[in-house]
Amino acid sequence: MRPPVGVKVGAFALAVMGTYTYYANSIPQIQSKPPAELSLEGGNVTPAQLVKAGEEIFKTKGTCEICHRIGQKGTRAPDLAGVGGRAGKVKAGLSGKQYIIESLLQPGAYLVEGYPNIMPQADKPPIALNRSEVWALTAFLESLGGAVDVTLDDIPKTAGAPAGGGAVAELKLPGDPKAGEVIFTGKGACIACHKAGKIGASPVGPDLSQIAKIQTPDYVMRKILDPAGAGTVAGFPKGVMPPMFGQTLTAKEFVDLVAFLMTLK
Ligand code: HEC
Ligand code: HEC
Incomplete structure (x- = not known):
């Protein structure tokens, strides 16, 4: 029997995602705002x-x-x-x-x-x-x-x-972006379908050059482990992004890859 998607790194990924959620929720809800932000309240x-x-x-x-x-x-x-x-x-x-x-x-x-x-x-x-x-x-x-x-x-x-x-x-991500880039171009072969900043040129999948500006680590992780389940990006074909990265990547490779993707902004 084929193990369900992401079985190899799935539990690990969940633990990492849990950590993000924990951090996000543990930041105190203070009302003051950094000056660069627009504040119109009271004005x-x-x-x-x-x-x-x-x-x-x-x-x-x-x-x-x-x-x-x-x-x-x-x-x-x-x-x-x-x-x-x-x-x-x-x-x-x-x-x-x-x-x-x-x-x-x-x-x-x-x-x-x-x-x-x-x-x-x-x-x-x-x-x-x-x-x-x-x-x-x-x-x-x-x-x-x-x-x-x-x-x-x-x-x-x-x-x-x-x-x-x-x-x-700016939460420090676990994982080594440099090692992740090597996975992106090598073992993961993501570069066959995706551009990512200075590397790659393939138009098969979306350009990932600004993915960290528009997406959460949580989405990026889900997309790698279960491309169909995370929803197919409009304008691109369904079922083309390979579904087996959860089995083929080790937990370290997966986390490094995500760390690399989160540098793309
Ligand atoms: C055979 C081509 C192919 C390969 C290899 C591939 N992808 Fe994709 N990927 C796609 C396509 C096509 C889409 C858009 C359709 C969809 O959402 O499934 C996509 C979508 C994505 C998205 C969502 C982008 C967005 O704008 O929301 C991410 C993130 C992503 N891929 C990351 C990766 C990573 C990381 C790898 C390597 C581990 C990889 N892909 C390997 C074809 C590929
Ligand atoms: C990662 C891509 C992405 C980003 C970034 C994004 N959106 Fe969206 N947005 C979508 C998608 C996909 C939909 C359609 C699915 C849905 O309804 O959620 C959508 C739907 C919408 C809708 C409903 C449109 C309708 O016709 O009913 C509005 C309004 C909207 N977005 C505004 C914004 C604004 C404003 C921003 C910037 C703060 C933004 N979006 C950022 C992807 C994005």
């Missing part, structure tokens, strides 16, 4: 200023454009043109702004047809937007075909990365 801001701030976040810190385009199909995600207009009609009982906020904070709660559940929560690492930033971004998305009516009170108080979200993002 007077016009809808136009809010939309402008949101557009900036969309293009920069939000990293949204790595997956989404406006007026053009992105590589990994739906075209967001007109999303402000259609948002109110997507899910019964949710207004447009409520749907957009849910899309940002709980992307898996409703999946746009034809797309997998791969969007990271916008207020958690690696994106880690704060509450003001989620507010501005919602205003920007509403402005794409709809009216801007979101207020700060619409954004749940729990939204936003804990202070030192940076601390979570």
Whole structure:
């Protein structure tokens, strides 16, 4: 009998993932924010200023454009043109702004047809937007075909990365990225299908050059162990990424490989 996917490194991977979750949850939820972040709480801001701030976040810190385009199909995600207009009609009982906020904070709660559940929560690492930033971004998305009516009170108080979200993002990963790169180009042969920064050029699978900017270690681990189960990236064929890395890689090789991938930003 063939062992289930990931049986060899699966238990180890779970332990590592558990550690990430533990770290993420153990960071104290302090309200103060590093100065580089946008904070609009308590300030007077016009809808136009809010939309402008949101557009900036969309293009920069939000990293949204790595997956989404406006007026053009992105590589990994739906075209967001007109999303402000259609948002109110997507899910019964949710207004447009409520749907957009849910899309940002709980992307898996409703999946746009034809797309997998791969969007990271916008207020958690690696994106880690704060509450003001989620507010501005919602205003920007509403402005794409709809009216801007979101207020700060619409954004749940729990939204936003804990202070030192940076601390979570910079969490020291176990594993040796240099050794992982050797697995990427050698034993894992990932390079046959993926570009990763300066190495590789294959268009068979998605370009992984910025994967650490848009994805959690948890997703990357799941994707390597169970490519089909983690959801097929839009625009790419199903069943092409080999499913047997859980059996062929040793635990050390696996962790080194993940450490390498998490340097790609
Ligand atoms: C890793 C790729 C990825 C990133 C990064 C990402 N998204 Fe998404 N997003 C998706 C995918 C895939 C879907 C469709 C599946 C779903 O509904 O979750 C989606 C769905 C959405 C939707 C619902 C669209 C609709 O037509 O109903 C919105 C709104 C959205 N994303 C906004 C954003 C914003 C804003 C950002 C930046 C903070 C962002 N996304 C970052 C992949 C991504
Ligand atoms: C034979 C080609 C092939 C090989 C070899 C391969 N992959 Fe993939 N990979 C793909 C394809 C095609 C996709 C997109 C479809 C899907 O999601 O399954 C993908 C998707 C991914 C994704 C998700 C990217 C995203 O944007 O969300 C990651 C991460 C990934 N591969 C990592 C790896 C790693 C690490 C290796 C080596 C251990 C590897 N792949 C080997 C073809 C391959």
